[in-house]
Amino acid sequence: MYEELKAIVGEEFVSKEPEELYIYSSDPGTMPPVKPDYVVMPKTTEEVQKIVLLANKHKVPVVPMGGALSLSGLVRPLRGGIVVDMKRMDRIIEVNEKARYAVIEAGVSEGRLKAYLDKKYPSLRISTPDAPPIATVTANALIHGSGRLSQIYGFHSEMITGMEVVLPTGEICRVGSCSVSPYWFSRSPLPDLAGLFIGWFGRTGIVTKLGIKLFPKHRYRDVMIFVTENPSYVSDVIWRVAHTEMAEDITVWAQPRPEWAEGFQHTTIYVTADSEEELEFKKKIIRNALMDYIKQKEGGFLYLTPGMKAMFLQEPMSQLVRFADVRRGGGFEYVGAILPVDLFDVAYQKGLEIVERLGIDWAFSIRIIGRSHCMMFAYAYPFNRADEEDVERARKALHETNKAVLEMGGIPWKAEAPAQQLILESMDEGAKRLIKSVIEMLDPNGVMNPGNWEVK
Amino acid sequence: MLEKVNYAEIVHRCFRCGYCKFPSDYSEINCPSYAKYRFETYFSGGRMWLIRAWMNNEIEWSEHLGEIMYSCSTCRNCVEHCVFKFNEQLVDVFIAARSDMVERGLVPKKVGEFFNNLAKFGNPWGYAAKRLEWVGRDYANNEFLLHAGCVAAYDDRAKKSLKALLELLDVAGVDYGVFSDEICEGNEAVIMGEFGLFEQLMEQNRKRFEERGVKKVLTPDPHAFNAFRNYYGLDVVHHTQLLWNLVNDGELKVGKVEGKLTYHDPCFLGRWNGVYKEPRKLLSRIGSFYEMPRNRKDSFCCGGGSGNFYTDYLGGKDSPARMRVKEAAETAEILVTSCPVCLMMLDNAVSDEGLELDVRDISEVVLEALKS
Amino acid sequence: MNLKFDPDRCFNCDSYACLTKCQYLNYDFESAREERIKIAKGEYSKVLEECKTCYSCEEYCPYGNHPFYRIVELQEEYGINLAPKPISKQLVKMYATKEKDLAAIREVGSKALSLCLFPDLRDNVKSKLFEGLPVIMGRQIFCNLVYLHFANMSVIKERARQTIENIKKYGVDELVCFHDECYGFFNSYAKAYGIEVPFKTVHLYEYLYNWLKENEDKIRKLNVKVAYQRNCSNRLSPETDRILDKVFELIGAERVEREYDRENGICCGAVFQMWGEYELAEEVQKKNVEDMAKSGARFAVFNCPMCYVALAERTAKAGLMPILVSDLCRLAIGEMPKLPGRD
Ligand SMILES: Cc1cc2nc3c(=O)[nH]c(=O)nc-3n(C[C@H](O)[C@H](O)[C@H](O)COP(=O)(O)OP(=O)(O)OC[C@H]3O[C@@H](n4cnc5c(N)ncnc54)[C@H](O)[C@@H]3O)c2cc1C
Ligand code: SF4
Ligand code: SF4
Ligand code: SF4
Numbered sequence A: 001m002y003e004e005l006k007a008i009v010g011e012e013f014v015s016k017e018p019e020e021l022y023i024y025s026s027d028p029g030t031m032p033p034v035k036p037d038y039v040v041m042p043k044t045t046e047e048v049q050k051i052v053l054l055a056n057k058h059k060v061p062v063v064p065m066g067g068a069l070s071l072s073g074l075v076r077p078l079r080g081g082i083v084v085d086m087k088r089m090d091r092i093i094e095v096n097e098k099a100r101y102a103v104i105e106a107g108v109s110e111g112r113l114k115a116y117l118d119k120k121y122p123s124l125r126i127s128t129p130d131a132p133p134i135a136t137v138t139a140n141a142l143i144h145g146s147g148r149l150s151q152i153y154g155f156h157s158e159m160i161t162g163m164e165v166v167l168p169t170g171e172i173c174r175v176g177s178c179s180v181s182p183y184w185f186s187r188s189p190l191p192d193l194a195g196l197f198i199g200w201f202g203r204t205g206i207v208t209k210l211g212i213k214l215f216p217k218h219r220y221r222d223v224m225i226f227v228t229e230n231p232s233y234v235s236d237v238i239w240r241v242a243h244t245e246m247a248e249d250i251t252v253w254a255q256p257r258p259e260w261a262e263g264f265q266h267t268t269i270y271v272t273a274d275s276e277e278e279l280e281f282k283k284k285i286i287r288n289a290l291m292d293y294i295k296q297k298e299g300g301f302l303y304l305t306p307g308m309k310a311m312f313l314q315e316p317m318s319q320l321v322r323f324a325d326v327r328r329g330g331g332f333e334y335v336g337a338i339l340p341v342d343l344f345d346v347a348y349q350k351g352l353e354i355v356e357r358l359g360i361d362w363a364f365s366i367r368i369i370g371r372s373h374c375m376m377f378a379y380a381y382p383f384n385r386a387d388e389e390d391v392e393r394a395r396k397a398l399h400e401t402n403k404a405v406l407e408m409g410g411i412p413w414k415a416e417a418p419a420q421q422l423i424l425e426s427m428d429e430g431a432k433r434l435i436k437s438v439i440e441m442l443d444p445n446g447v448m449n450p451g452n453w454e455v456k
Numbered sequence B: 001m002l003e004k005v006n007y008a009e010i011v012h013r014c015f016r017c018g019y020c021k022f023p024s025d026y027s028e029i030n031c032p033s034y035a036k037y038r039f040e041t042y043f044s045g046g047r048m049w050l051i052r053a054w055m056n057n058e059i060e061w062s063e064h065l066g067e068i069m070y071s072c073s074t075c076r077n078c079v080e081h082c083v084f085k086f087n088e089q090l091v092d093v094f095i096a097a098r099s100d101m102v103e104r105g106l107v108p109k110k111v112g113e114f115f116n117n118l119a120k121f122g123n124p125w126g127y128a129a130k131r132l133e134w135v136g137r138d139y140a141n142n143e144f145l146l147h148a149g150c151v152a153a154y155d156d157r158a159k160k161s162l163k164a165l166l167e168l169l170d171v172a173g174v175d176y177g178v179f180s181d182e183i184c185e186g187n188e189a190v191i192m193g194e195f196g197l198f199e200q201l202m203e204q205n206r207k208r209f210e211e212r213g214v215k216k217v218l219t220p221d222p223h224a225f226n227a228f229r230n231y232y233g234l235d236v237v238h239h240t241q242l243l244w245n246l247v248n249d250g251e252l253k254v255g256k257v258e259g260k261l262t263y264h265d266p267c268f269l270g271r272w273n274g275v276y277k278e279p280r281k282l283l284s285r286i287g288s289f290y291e292m293p294r295n296r297k298d299s300f301c302c303g304g305g306s307g308n309f310y311t312d313y314l315g316g317k318d319s320p321a322r323m324r325v326k327e328a329a330e331t332a333e334i335l336v337t338s339c340p341v342c343l344m345m346l347d348n349a350v351s352d353e354g355l356e357l358d359v360r361d362i363s364e365v366v367l368e369a370l371k372s
Numbered sequence C: 001m002n003l004k005f006d007p008d009r010c011f012n013c014d015s016y017a018c019l020t021k022c023q024y025l026n027y028d029f030e031s032a033r034e035e036r037i038k039i040a041k042g043e044y045s046k047v048l049e050e051c052k053t054c055y056s057c058e059e060y061c062p063y064g065n066h067p068f069y070r071i072v073e074l075q076e077e078y079g080i081n082l083a084p085k086p087i088s089k090q091l092v093k094m095y096a097t098k099e100k101d102l103a104a105i106r107e108v109g110s111k112a113l114s115l116c117l118f119p120d121l122r123d124n125v126k127s128k129l130f131e132g133l134p135v136i137m138g139r140q141i142f143c144n145l146v147y148l149h150f151a152n153m154s155v156i157k158e159r160a161r162q163t164i165e166n167i168k169k170y171g172v173d174e175l176v177c178f179h180d181e182c183y184g185f186f187n188s189y190a191k192a193y194g195i196e197v198p199f200k201t202v203h204l205y206e207y208l209y210n211w212l213k214e215n216e217d218k219i220r221k222l223n224v225k226v227a228y229q230r231n232c233s234n235r236l237s238p239e240t241d242r243i244l245d246k247v248f249e250l251i252g253a254e255r256v257e258r259e260y261d262r263e264n265g266i267c268c269g270a271v272f273q274m275w276g277e278y279e280l281a282e283e284v285q286k287k288n289v290e291d292m293a294k295s296g297a298r299f300a301v302f303n304c305p306m307c308y309v310a311l312a313e314r315t316a317k318a319g320l321m322p323i324l325v326s327d328l329c330r331l332a333i334g335e336m337p338k339l340p341g342r343d
């Protein structure tokens, strides 16, 4: 098989050496490593197709990988096989400036697309997630990621306008307007086949090209941080700010470090505009929306020094990943709970209860998705990679959090394989059966990333 | 001397987030070895994790591991862009791990050859000694000892640039001499983890410097500049600095050169030693100067550092040097650099790519400006 | 630790300047008297809620009776929240000395420059002006007077002695204070509360004056007009305002006469923003900057880094060049200061 892979992608881009197998057996999170048999790096859709056909021939699993940054072990080949690192497919194929979309290959990183637009299309932007910039736009959208524009436009999966997919059986297929027209403008008005590939963790095929919405980029951008000392206020604070429709991105953070932050909730509100007047106007409206809290002295805006502002305005915010160094041990993972905003207080208290009981370091980091339609509530736990006990503690906290999230009515996002099972346990029988039949229909040989969304 | 870091305390702190793969704006892959190989093993984070795995006996040393370790050109892009607090130590970790491997006799073949030649002949190729006899200007209590470095001493293209420098020094009346039997100062040896060999070379050089009364060193080679400045603790100037002073003080009266100029920052001059301004001031003075998208701290390495100009782990059709000259060709007509290694790497890449791009050392363009 | 405040002086006062001169409260003599007497007695007065904590009455009172410190004590006593509670509480935690701050204390020699809590200014004091003066900064030497704006006198008192102890540990017998507030702490606050300060303190202006006087040959007069933003804490050492005039004279800067300078100086507005009083902040900033702009000055000169942050952009947009006093002096000796907080 090694020889066959070499024939497909070229000798330099396939490996079965222990070094590559070691690195590709895990991501930076807590899930235990699983070794692949091969790692390949295709350059074209045809190469991907050939790899999938080969996998069918030999009945070995294929696992697509982007930046391996989802942290929940999703790119580990649970049943061995071939890990397909997509990042050599890094062409930005088209930017349609007027219709505001881009067509890219699946390996294009968030960082590169952002830099490309900044340079060539300064009035367009993507909804950048705060993941490190090597994360791929495609995997991020496929796993229902969220980012800087999600409060306005929703999950990144909702920004997908079309895709080219290599199906588990090796056929190449297009979904969205590009299946009919030369334009990649939207998924409507056709049967929405994109749903067969979004949220499946590569279980139903490898996406090779993606159409993604771009949005207006404004000249001015500012940040405000509203501080409260009572988590039961936060969902209302968010509701009010979202109601103004003046904010671009709304996030909340609460953490015990630095010491001054402990016990407070910080609602970070980003505002953009094309003129200073517009910016001032928007900020004023937002302040007014929160004036009751200010007047009652229950909440107020943090005074931001230019240095702090610069840190918060950075896209992606590189500060976030440094959370992995809290225990000087290079690791953290989080449960990203998707919840109604209304449950903020419950989710917050539950989280505190877990971290206090387990005596573990933590940070909560929340992003509002939609006009307070829901939120991604991240319970992040750092760990010291060199201390197995510490890793185990984090694993336990993650597991308990996953369970608690389901109990309170939320759903863990980009769930680890065991958490996927927890979700399936709570799932409506009809939905489960449908998942099973979709997989059986699309992937008769069971080669595409098996072990995920496994309905027993 | 370079201190060997205790990497056991650092390697597990790498998150493998990949910030270190990029320049500040994330526009391109900026780690030369990752840019070529594209496996996650070939960037700073991959190396950190592999060193840890090797240290914990999760993987064994292999020729392949050796190649991964030595395909790092120690360009320090990762040091510049890693967002963690240990960023300053990244390259020191790689050097220390290489050194531990060397101590156990674990070096890939080409690296072994490099060390052997350096030990036996005082240069990586095993060429004959007396490498600077042709200069005909032996050091005799001059103001500067001019240390060419191995590449400028032997490589034909780099030798030309050295000649241009000598001509400029003569015009400006700079008082210098060379050791016709110059030997390697050992920068690559130490960077490649051969601490013993480096100490030997440093010893030999120090002794000669003392015997012959050398006080100040002038070098066109940023690698040598680095070793003299940071490990020998000597008073050393790089030719870009001296040339700028000479031009600025009017000792060299320069005109303008034709054509758009751009500048490639040698890693050992820029990111290693913070010299960014002088070459830019010089080039702006003598011509129309344009920056490549990746410049200064974001410069993209030519792929020659840390012995790679010899071992060639970063060669081939996806080589960093070939990517770099394409970037230069989109920016300007003349690609200027100030390092014999960069000059050699980039000049070869231009021929391989068949580009209409002139690659020159800064002394060559200054010489042209002097004559115009 | 009690405030040296003599109620009898207020009962028998002939001016009530503390309130009649106040720029934020519009009291005539009669109502000023009425409210001030309540304050002197320790009773509730509406002043406690209306006061904008501009420090000015410390300067206005001709008898040195510390009207402002008295107000802050009573504000705290009556549980008045000037700012939203989370903001005040967070601020108290933010500047509390940590273990690692204490660990940073080193012997530095007999003289030092206190840079308070302004690490962004580190490069701005890398200058001939300050050559040979080791710089000390951090929460461990912070004067904490900022809490005067937050009705929190007790935290200042609590931390005061420790701050002085910590500075002593640096081994200095002369401390140059970059920030007015720092100087005000040692020379006004400490005296008002009878706290002994076992070292000499020098105001930045005095230091600059002496340096420039000794190095007059290095000065190239700037010959520019400058509009000066007098910050609140300078009210604690009004005598230093005269020294500033002499500094300006030495470097050839003409301090323009304008409405909101000297005794009439107004707040930069930063504190009002922290309180959530945006309209007030906007109003004072607007009238201040408009006044600067029409004065014909080229530079807007600040000594307080907070004022600088609050007003720099706005003054720049109004066509002035914002700059710190010390940086203006650097210009006069041919140095090129970089913008605070920028790389
Ligand atoms: C510090 C930090 C901050 C983060 N912040 C955010 C944030 O703000 N918003 C956010 O959304 N996420 C965030 N993340 C999570 C995560 O990093 C991102 O969602 C990231 O974009 C995932 O992309 P990836 O390329 O790393 O995916 P991977 O982890 O490589 O892959 C994710 C899944 O997609 C599958 N997949 C990959 N490529 C394909 C393909 N071409 N076709 C089919 N399936 C494929 C994989 O098999 C896997 O199941 C953050 C992570 C970190 C470490
Ligand atoms: S070296 Fe630094 S930037 Fe690179 S992967 Fe490791 S932690 Fe991230
Ligand atoms: S030093 Fe350069 S080549 Fe080596 S890992 Fe860092 S960025 Fe890559
Ligand atoms: S504080 Fe001073 S001015 Fe005010 S009433 Fe008392 S004595 Fe008079």
Ligand code: SF4
Pocket (backbone or CB within 6 Å): C018, C019, C021, C022, C023, C024, C025, C047, C050, C051, C052, C053, C054, C055, C056, C057, C058, C068, C071
């Ligand atoms: S501090 Fe200022 S606002 Fe308050 S009473 Fe005194 S002068 Fe008036």
